[in-house]
Amino acid sequence: MAKGRIGAENVGTESAIMKDLIPVSLLINGVRHDIAIQPWRTLLEVLRENLGMTGTKRSCGEGQCGTCTVLLDGKSVNSCLYLAVEAQGKEIVTIEGPADGDPALEQIQRSFANKGAVQCGFCTPGMVMAAKSLLSENPTPSEEEIREALVGHLCRCTGYVQIVEAIQDASRQMAQKGSAT
Numbered sequence: 001m002a003k004g005r006i007g008a009e010n011v012g013t014e015s016a017i018m019k020d021l022i023p024v025s026l027l028i029n030g031v032r033h034d035i036a037i038q039p040w041r042t043l044l045e046v047l048r049e050n051l052g053m054t055g056t057k058r059s060c061g062e063g064q065c066g067t068c069t070v071l072l073d074g075k076s077v078n079s080c081l082y083l084a085v086e087a088q089g090k091e092i093v094t095i096e097g098p099a100d101g102d103p104a105l106e107q108i109q110r111s112f113a114n115k116g117a118v119q120c121g122f123c124t125p126g127m128v129m130a131a132k133s134l135l136s137e138n139p140t141p142s143e144e145e146i147r148e149a150l151v152g153h154l155c156r157c158t159g160y161v162q163i164v165e166a167i168q169d170a171s172r173q174m175a176q177k178g179s180a181t
């Protein structure tokens with residue numbers, strides 16, 4: 001009998017949750033996703049839990065660590081603080097982005113690997129997205145500008161030196177390739 005009562009409560013809760021769902025259309029890495037979500041879901045929750053795109057990491061959930069960084073219309077944002085509904089109409093790029101069709105993203109990832117900027121790797125997706133945003137706006141940043149761009153991105157492993165070197169390397173490689181074409 002108790003079991004039946006609990007079951008009825010669950011059905012009520014479930015239908016209440018269903019009632020809160022709203023349709024949302026998100027353009028992520030060039031692919032449109034039409035989904036139904038609760039309006040209070042963050043972009044990070046939707047990416048990871050609704051769409052299974054777990055490359056974007058969650059750590060603090062409070063805008064302090066940068067692991068959840070994605071690009072919205074080319075600007076880096078903390079997806080843990082951004083409501084998914086507000087990302088409608090914007091181009092969202094995540095670490096799963098089209099590396100094949102995005103030479104900058106591909107080069108940045110290669111430079112991170114070559115320069116030893118990846119250790120445990122947990123901060124890496126956020127760092128790569130921050131680097132992509134920086135190099136799109138400023139292809140030849142100074143060390144100081146790189147360090148400024150990384151404010152709010154925490155790494156417990158590398159001491160940041162290799163990460164800065166990786167971004168400098170990506171900048172150089174991209175300039176060489178640009179001048180060669």
Ligand code: FES
Pocket residue numbers: 057058059060061062063064065066067068069078079080081
């Ligand atoms: S999880 Fe978003 S800033 Fe830390």
Ligand code: FES
Pocket residue numbers: 117118119120121122123124154155156157158
């Ligand atoms: S490589 Fe481990 S937190 Fe940055």
